[in-house]
Amino acid sequence: MHLEHFIGHKVKEALRHHMKTNEADINKSFKNAFATMRQRYPNYGYSHKMTSQYWWNQVVRLTYLGAGVDEKVLSSKIGVLADSLYKKFSTSDAYRLYPDTKPVLKELHSRNIKLGVISNSDERVAKVLSSLGIGKFWDFVLVSSEVGYEKPSPMIFQKALEFDDEIKEQEILHVGDDEIG
Numbered sequence: 001m002h003l004e005h006f007i008g009h010k011v012k013e014a015l016r017h018h019m020k021t022n023e024a025d026i027n028k029s030f031k032n033a034f035a036t037m038r039q040r041y042p043n044y045g046y047s048h049k050m051t052s053q054y055w056w057n058q059v060v061r062l063t064y065l066g067a068g069v070d071e072k073v074l075s076s077k078i079g080v081l082a083d084s085l086y087k088k089f090s091t092s093d094a095y096r097l098y099p100d101t102k103p104v105l106k107e108l109h110s111r112n113i114k115l116g117v118i119s120n121s122d123e124r125v126a127k128v129l130s131s132l133g134i135g136k137f138w139d140f141v142l143v144s145s146e147v148g149y150e151k152p153s154p155m156i157f158q159k160a161l162e163f164d165d166e167i168k169e170q171e172i173l174h175v176g177d178d179e180i181g
Contacts, residue, residue, distance in 0.1 A: 001075075005113045015100055019064065019069045019077065020068075020069070020075055021064065021067045021068060021069055022067075025066075025067035025068060026063060026064075026067045028065040028066075028067075029062070029065075029066030030059070030065045032062075033059045033060075033061075033062035033063040033066055034059055034067055036060050036062060037055060037058055037062070039124065039163040041055060041058075042121075042150070043144050043145060043148060043149070043150050044056075044121075044122050044143070044144070044145035045145075046145055046148045047148065050108050051096070052122030052123060052124070052145050053083075053086050055122075056082065056085075056086050056122075057079075057082035058076070060078070060081065060082040061074065061078050061082065064078070064081075067119070088129055089124065089128075090124045090128065091127070091131045092126065092128065092131035092132045092133075095128060095132060097132055097134070100117070101131065101134065102133070102134060103177075105134055106137070107138040108137070109137050114139045114164060114167065115137055115138050115139055116138060116139055116140040116141070116142065116160055116163065117129065117140070117141045117142065117143075117175075118142045118151065118156055118157065118160050119141070119143050119144065120143075120144045120150045120151050121143050121144065122143060122145040122146075123143055123145060123146055125140040125141055125143050126138075126143075129141065138158070139163065139164070140161075142156065142159060142160050144156060147159045151176075156175075157172075159174075
């Protein structure tokens with residue numbers, strides 16, 4: 001699964017709310033805002049008792065400020081803008097499956113292979129997977145914002161083992177999309 005036109009959504013939302021910005025500025029600013037929030041409030045604010053929506057709203061706010069949107073203009077629109085983006089990224093509207101995803105999941109499922117998702121993300125992952133039509137293939141979905149650990153910490157993998165007492169560590173295969181996480 002991958003994001004579909006991620007930055008385009010942010011620029012489109014900004015234009016819809018009459019804020020002047022461009023894709024290059026939003027892209028650069030988003031990377032900085034995301035890194036800042038991860039450093040200040042790791043794991044989507046888990047240890048600071050933040051909701052993931054509040055955490056993401058702050059990322060959106062910092063993104064637009066960093067892209068040059070005037071704070072006065074932004075302050076009157078940030079609530080609607082951030083909520084709209086949060087909702088958009090809670091459904092299949094913002095994501096696309098790779099062509100071989102469903103056939104591979106169907107085959108693994110037909111062989112009774114237990115499948116799980118371990119994601120450095122927030123609680124929307126299960127909803128997105130269902131919205132994409134692949135939620136039924138997973139035996140569990142474990143997100144870092146709910147357990148307090150992010151990959152590559154061994155603790156998040158230990159938490160995954162708790163979903164089935166019969167599975168042993170040596171029987172697990174981790175397939176990821178990032179060399180470190």
